[in-house]
Amino acid sequence: MASNAQPVSAKTPVTLREVAASAGVSVATASKALNGQGRMTAETRERIRETAQRLGFRPNSLAQSLLRRRSFTVGLLTNDTYGRFSLPVMSGISDALVDKGVSVFLCNVEDDKRLGQLHVDAMLDKRVDGIIATGKRIDRHLPVDLSNLGVPTIYAFTQPDPGAIAFVSDDAGGARLAVEHFCRLGRRRIAHVTGPASFAVVHARAQAYRDVLTEKGLPVMEPLLGSWSEAWGHEAVKKLFDGKLSKSGDEKPDAVFCGNDQIARGVIDALRERGLGVPDDVGVIGFDNWQIVAEATRPPLTSVDMNLAALGREAGLTLLSLVGGEPAEPGIRKLPCRLVVRQSCGRLPDG
Structure with a gap:
């Protein structure tokens, strides 16, 4: 079947000379107006710019770069x-x-x-x-x-x-925000589940976690280090609730601060499987504020955003x-x- 469509071809760029002619000014005046230079009335400058926009004129960026050495x-x-x-x-x-x-x-x-x-x-x-x-x-x-x-x-x-x-x-300041928020909420047995020891941020956040709990006179549980994964968050809950990690006894956590949002999601799933409600029984806070994870978690996840x-x-x-x-x-x-x-x-x- 024959087609009436016209072949596609590149359009010839609009020149500065065409802009100047349409606006009724010289090429030099048009150039100065579009570059924010020269002395002219505001009405003239605006008329030239509107003409250039209407015609679809685009400045030669290569020439401008050579002129300004940028x-x-x-x-x-x-x-x-x-x-x-x-x-x-x-x-x-x-x-x-x-x-x-x-x-x-x-x-x-x-x-x-x-x-x-x-x-x-x-x-x-x-x-x-x-x-x-x-x-x-x-x-x-x-x-x-x-x-x-x-x-x-x-x-x-x-x-x-x-x-x-x-x-x-x-990162240390972000960890402080999370742990201090738990303290304001009345949580008193706060655990920390985070990523591998090979990451500097893991140690910075863990130390901030210890510092806040010590300042508040609350028990410090040894941070649990693992991978940046939901599977590790799931496994960590078993360690927290089936072992004795608190220095003050074997009371179970009422809050878990997690090193990233994926770990937090695994923690929440594992708590739910144990019949524990989030946040009624255990509060959970993540890190990164990865919206695709945090907002899809049930319940939606509180998280530290690194801005x-x-x-x-x-x-x-x-x-x-x-x-x-x-x-x-x-x-x-x-x-x-x-x-x-x-x-x-x-x-x-x-x-």
Whole structure:
């Protein structure tokens, strides 16, 4: 059957000369108006901009880059294959940069040194204004050397090079938020189930857990370390309720603070199988506030949010300052977490 559809072809870009002719001004005046330069009335400048928008005119970004010696692009490197942490960070970075006309492109280096170097070389070839490195944990460096690149480099949620600028979440502060909230709710036998000992955040959160309970004069149970999985959360409940882990006796926990949301979900399922109600019998708080998990848990899970979008935004703004020639002190900046309260932790004693 014959088709009357017209063949698809690329449209010829609208030129600055066409914008100027349509607006009734010279090419030089049109150029100055669209670049925010020159002296002219506000009415003229606005008329030229409206004409350019109506005609679909797009400035030659390559020419602008050569003129300003900037590419208005930022490279984002990560080894977080699933994007669990890097995507919220990227969202914050984009939020900081979009109003400045800067684009972000993401490259996944996985854990491959050669792939990482290929991506870095490609970014430098494209004359990126700067690079932001992020990852799936804060105590491991990406498998690529980012020192002495000749462009500003910021680290966000990954281990930085010495003397660099880095942004990480305050894991100890986040753990304090969770345990102190349990204390306000009247919970007195609070257990901690978390991930592997090979993670620095595990020790930071566990120490904050011990510190808060000691300050409150409450019994401290030895934190249970395992994997970042629901299966481990399920197994940990058996250890908590079938063993003697409290230094003050064999009383069973009335609250469990978990190292991530997946562990917390496993804990809740295991408690339910034992006939224990959440939060009536045992309150549960997770960590990460991974919404796809926290909001689907029954009951919905209270969790510590690491504010990764805000972390990314701060990293983006700092990179912009460096690109603009403003100095910044090297070092690690810890950004506060927040507690997102849902139904799994219970209510205050007075309701």
